[in-house]
Amino acid sequence: MRRFFKAFVYAWNGIVHGVKAERNMKMHVLAAIVVVVAGVLTKLSPVEWFIVMILIGGMFALELMNAAIERVVDLVTSKRHPLAQQAKDLAAGAVFVFAIFSAIIGLLLFVPKWLNFM
Numbered sequence: 001m002r003r004f005f006k007a008f009v010y011a012w013n014g015i016v017h018g019v020k021a022e023r024n025m026k027m028h029v030l031a032a033i034v035v036v037v038a039g040v041l042t043k044l045s046p047v048e049w050f051i052v053m054i055l056i057g058g059m060f061a062l063e064l065m066n067a068a069i070e071r072v073v074d075l076v077t078s079k080r081h082p083l084a085q086q087a088k089d090l091a092a093g094a095v096f097v098f099a100i101f102s103a104i105i106g107l108l109l110f111v112p113k114w115l116n117f118m
C-alpha cells in the first residue's frame with residue numbers, strides 16, 4: 001500500500017516539475033483555464049464537458065510525455081545525433097497533432113453555440 005501511495009507522490013512530483021520547468025506546460029495551463037471559463041460562460045452540456053476534459057487531460061499528458069522523452073534523449077547523448085533529433089521531433093509531432101485536433105474540436109464545440117447567442 002505504501003508503494004502505491006509513493007507512486008502517486010512520484011507522479012505528482014512529475015506534474016509539478018513539468019509545470020514549473022516546461023514553458024509549453026505553462027501555456028497549456030493558461031489555455032485550459034481560458035477554455036474552462038469559456039465553457040462555463042457558454043454553458044456546455046455534460047457530454048461537451050467530457051470532451052473538453054479528455055482534450056485538456058490528453059494535452060497535459062502528452063506534453064509531460066514529450067518532456068520526459070526530451071530528458072531521456074538528453075541523458076543518452078549530449079552530441080547531435082539523427083536518432084536523437086527524430087525522437088524529439090516525433091514526440092513534438094505527437095503533441096502538435098493532438099493540439100491541432102483539439103483546436104478543431106474546440107472550434108466545432110464553441111463556435112456554433114456562440115453563433116446561436118448572437
Ligand SMILES: Nc1ncnc2c1ncn2[C@@H]1O[C@H](COP(=O)(O)OP(=O)(O)OP(=O)(O)O)[C@@H](O)[C@H]1O
Nearest residue numbers: 022023070077078079080081082084085088089092
Ligand atoms: N542531441 C540532438 N541531436 C540532434 N538534434 C537535436 C538534439 N537535441 C535536440 N535536437 C533538435 O533540436 C530541437 C530542439 O531541441 P530541444 O532539446 O531544445 O527541445 P525543444 O523541442 O526545443 O523543447 P524545449 O523548448 O521544451 O526545450 C529538437 O526538436 C531536435 O530537432
